[in-house]
Amino acid sequence: MKRILGIIAIALAIALLFGCAKPADKAASTVIKFGVFEPLTGANAAGGAEELDGIRLAQGLYPTVTVGGKVYTIELAIADNKSDKVEAANAGQRLVDSDKVTLVLGSWGSSLSMAAGPIFEAAKIPAIALSATNVLVTKDNPYYFRVCFLDPFQGTVMANYAFKNVQAKNAVIIREVTNDYSVGLAKFFADSFKGLTGNPDAILAELNYQTNDQDFSAQLTRVKTLKPDVIFAPGNYTESALIIKQARELGITAPFLGGDTWEINEFIQVGRQAVEGAVMSAFFDNDAPLTPLSGVFVTEYQKKYGKLPSGTAVLGFDGYLLAIDAIKRADSIDPIKIRDAIAATKGFEGAAGVVNLDVNGDPIKSAVIKEVKDGKFVYKTTVAP
Amino acid sequence: MELSTFFQQLANALSLGSLYALIAIGYTMVYGILRLINFAHGDVFMLGAYFAFYAISALAMPWWIAFVVALGLTALFGIGLERAAYRPLRDSPKISVMISAIGASFLIQNLGVVIFGGRPKSFPSIALFDTVVHFGPVSVLSVSLFIPVVTFLSLAGLLWIVNKTKTGLAMRAVSTDLDAARLMAIDVNKIVSITFGIGSLLAALGGIMWTMRYPQLNPLMGVMPGLKCFIAAVIGGIGNIGGAVLGGFLLGMMEILIVAFLPELTGYRDAFAFVMLIIVLLVKPAGLLGKAQAVKV
Numbered sequence: 001m002k003r004i005l006g007i008i009a010i011a012l013a014i015a016l017l018f019g020c021a022k023p024a025d026k027a028a029s030t031v032i033k034f035g036v037f038e039p040l041t042g043a044n045a046a047g048g049a050e051e052l053d054g055i056r057l058a059q060g061l062y063p064t065v066t067v068g069g070k071v072y073t074i075e076l077a078i079a080d081n082k083s084d085k086v087e088a089a090n091a092g093q094r095l096v097d098s099d100k101v102t103l104v105l106g107s108w109g110s111s112l113s114m115a116a117g118p119i120f121e122a123a124k125i126p127a128i129a130l131s132a133t134n135v136l137v138t139k140d141n142p143y144y145f146r147v148c149f150l151d152p153f154q155g156t157v158m159a160n161y162a163f164k165n166v167q168a169k170n171a172v173i174i175r176e177v178t179n180d181y182s183v184g185l186a187k188f189f190a191d192s193f194k195g196l197t198g199n200p201d202a203i204l205a206e207l208n209y210q211t212n213d214q215d216f217s218a219q220l221t222r223v224k225t226l227k228p229d230v231i232f233a234p235g236n237y238t239e240s241a242l243i244i245k246q247a248r249e250l251g252i253t254a255p256f257l258g259g260d261t262w263e264i265n266e267f268i269q270v271g272r273q274a275v276e277g278a279v280m281s282a283f284f285d286n287d288a289p290l291t292p293l294s295g296v297f298v299t300e301y302q303k304k305y306g307k308l309p310s311g312t313a314v315l316g317f318d319g320y321l322l323a324i325d326a327i328k329r330a331d332s333i334d335p336i337k338i339r340d341a342i343a344a345t346k347g348f349e350g351a352a353g354v355v356n357l358d359v360n361g362d363p364i365k366s367a368v369i370k371e372v373k374d375g376k377f378v379y380k381t382t383v384a385p
Numbered sequence: 386m387e388l389s390t391f392f393q394q395l396a397n398a399l400s401l402g403s404l405y406a407l408i409a410i411g412y413t414m415v416y417g418i419l420r421l422i423n424f425a426h427g428d429v430f431m432l433g434a435y436f437a438f439y440a441i442s443a444l445a446m447p448w449w450i451a452f453v454v455a456l457g458l459t460a461l462f463g464i465g466l467e468r469a470a471y472r473p474l475r476d477s478p479k480i481s482v483m484i485s486a487i488g489a490s491f492l493i494q495n496l497g498v499v500i501f502g503g504r505p506k507s508f509p510s511i512a513l514f515d516t517v518v519h520f521g522p523v524s525v526l527s528v529s530l531f532i533p534v535v536t537f538l539s540l541a542g543l544l545w546i547v548n549k550t551k552t553g554l555a556m557r558a559v560s561t562d563l564d565a566a567r568l569m570a571i572d573v574n575k576i577v578s579i580t581f582g583i584g585s586l587l588a589a590l591g592g593i594m595w596t597m598r599y600p601q602l603n604p605l606m607g608v609m610p611g612l613k614c615f616i617a618a619v620i621g622g623i624g625n626i627g628g629a630v631l632g633g634f635l636l637g638m639m640e641i642l643i644v645a646f647l648p649e650l651t652g653y654r655d656a657f658a659f660v661m662l663i664i665v666l667l668v669k670p671a672g673l674l675g676k677a678q679a680v681k682v
Contacts, residue, residue: 041503042605049504080503177652208651212609214599217397218644219651225390238505242599249517249526250393269507270601 032065032072032333034323035079035101037092037116037127038108042083043212043238046266047108047312051130052078054316055105057297057304065324067333074324077101083211085115092116096123102335103127105319108312109236109261110134110181117141126339128322130315131260131283134184138361145342145361147318147350148260149385151181154281155188157367157383158232158257161279162189163196166255168229170202174219174243176235177208185234185259193232204228209239216243220250227254234259241271248274255279263311268375276374281367283311283352285379288368290353293321297351310377311352311368318350389522394645396520400529402637404595407536408610409617409629411587414543417624418560418580420479424486425466426588427611428493431604433459433589434508434596435501441509448511456589463585464578472574475563490611497604508600515597528597535594539587540630547626552579609655616662622675631673636661 036055038048055076064071077099081088088107095101096119104120104127107113113132120127121143129137129146133154138144162168171193176182190203204226207219220243223231231247231254233240244256255277262280271278284290286298286308297317301309325348327333330341348355355363369380408430415423436458440451470489474482514528547553555576558566567573595610596602614629617636621628636658644651665672 041498042603043505045503045603046505205648207648210652210655213654214595214601215397215401215640217400218394218641219648221390221393221397221645222648224393225387238601238603242601245600249524251517251519251524266505266507270505272507272510 030070030072031075032327033075033077033099033101034320035077035095035099035104035106035125037079037081037088037095037104037106037113039083039112040078040080043236044083044109044112046237046264047131047261048080048083048106050264050310050312051106051108051316051319053301053305054130054309054313054318055320057301057313058317058320060304061300062321062324065327067327067331072333081107081112081116083109083112085111088112088115089119092119096120096125101125102333103323103338105316105323106130107132109179110137110184111179113137113144114180117144120144124339125335126326126342128319128342130319131312132181133260134181136180136184142343142361143339145345145357147322147352147355147363148283148315149365149367150362151185151259152188153364153385154259154367155185155190156192157281157369158259159189159192159196160383161369162193162230162232162257166230166257169197169199170204170228171230171232172204172223172226172228172254173206174216174223174231174233174235175206175208176211176239178211179235181259181261182235186232189232189234209235209243211236211239213239214242216246217250220247220252223247223254224250224252230255230257232257235261237262237264237267238270241267241275244278245271245274260311263370263377265310268372268377271372272375275372278372279380280370281383282370282377283365283368284314285311285368285370285382287379288382290366291349291351293349293351311370314350314352318352318355321350322348322355392521392523394641396523396525396529398638398641399533399634400525400598400637401641402634403529403533403536404591404598404633405610405614405617405637406630406633407532407539407594408588408591408614409621409633410536410539410543410626411584411591412611412614413618413621413623413626413629414547414587415580415584416618417626418556419577420560420624421471421482422486422615422623423584424483424611424615425470425490425493426584426614427607427609428490428497429459429463429466429585429607430588430592430595430610431497431602431607432462432493433585433592434602434606435497435506436589437593438506438508438596438602448509448513452593455593456586459589459592460582460586463581463588466585467577467581472577494604494608501602501604503604506602508596508602510600511597515600526598528594532594532598535590536630536633539590540626543583543587543626546583552576556580613658616658619662619672620665622672625672625674628672628674 040048079091079095081091110132113129133151173186175186258280263282326341330337345357366384370377412426436455440446440454516527555571617632618629621632
């Protein structure tokens, strides 16, 4: 008898719990969910964390959006894609199916964005890539947009730098062969560099490695025998820092150039002395404000996190603001109408410059070049497209 | 290929191979004595590295004290892991213990993500190990000179324990027949604990050496080395301690030589390790130094 009573009591308690949950659900209808699709563990974790910092800062400043006179609270549904292409597809599916998000922000890492692109497209949910620079992220996908520049431009910028500033006559490319970003950027650099030098053999070799590799001594020993003027090594900050460290250990003195993915503090923490003098293209510099919002972003970021922002965090901030802007313009929380509004974006002023989206959903933005000096990323120059 | 390049590649291969060998020793020892493939070995390896990292950076210990502390803590962790995840299953089918090991591996990785955070950490530089040493045109990081020494000392120490001490005799008895060993008044639990303690200590040693060579820590750093060293152990003949060292060196050599001589196949470096595993299992299932065992049906 006691047992039966116990069971009834538990059943009642559960019923009560669910009963209570119902009204809360109704109140939740004024909530709009943004999916945050980022690598928070694994090789790209620091990149994902930077973008999430930017998104959280924007959410803190602009926690609501008003549509049709109704105030919606913005909630973030965070999905960790674990820096892994297979996991990325799973995480994307989870945002669509169980979190039922209205739109998606992210991911750091073009390959990860590309893995989930078809999922967002099939679900008709717009996605805004923040710092994913590979052309294929948005190409042929009407639901993927971005707020950063693209690799063809970035590759040209770095090839120009190699040719004009380093005065290199030849180069070696070290690329992360399993990473679409790295392979794509390497190609654009190679094409542009060959054009500039007028020498079809200006790229002495293209050497490969894989994501999560730790030992690059075999590849670098080959680089040493080739004696290049410059080494272009686009890839994740994690492997890149180890590559440069091991290169210096082998006695390679040629300068290293890279892309936007290097501008993460862990790059300097791991590479230390070895990465001094490494030069990379980046999205934004705190000392070179592009819009009135740039200053607001830098001040608020320092207030919230007690450190200076990186060029990646600002894109998380901009992506969130663009999403709000598009919802207001669409005056709807219907994902398809929001998509149309994002696609029509013209003259949106973010903290990292003005965003005008073209047919592919890509903006045209300038790049900054930075160099590692005394353990810091130091601004060198801005390159307009 | 120039001679200097060849020697440099040889040095690279020895450096990587001795690291694999060091980690594979602990892997194979646990298997040899308990017939258990400890899939959590790579994660214990990761813990060893993190313990050393925190001992140096957070507790500001001198590196040699930090290493001893990390080795001790990891050994204790290994003993605890065995008690929690493997001992309750000692009389269950082997497959249950193996599944438990896979579970333990995921648990440790994910706890690592929660506790240590997903962002990579940078291992502090220790001047003694982080200096470049030149031999003519060949340059290596000083830690790469220490690693083979540590590997061979571990190998010698382990062979001595297993073959010359009373504990080692008991280990071999447990390995041959656990129930008979118990009947001979061997404290099986104690012997298994010691085995795990030593195995985890070796994993930690490998972890510390690894992060000094590749100074970057993350909670999933043990996965690939764990798999590679499992392959090394199988190639050498799993359960055979000398075989693990041989397998580790072979695997390291192969990985470097593929990149050196067949650069266009670099992207398949990891795949080659697994292909090597499959070939060994097909051609000589007991491994290079293993003895085929007759199984009574």
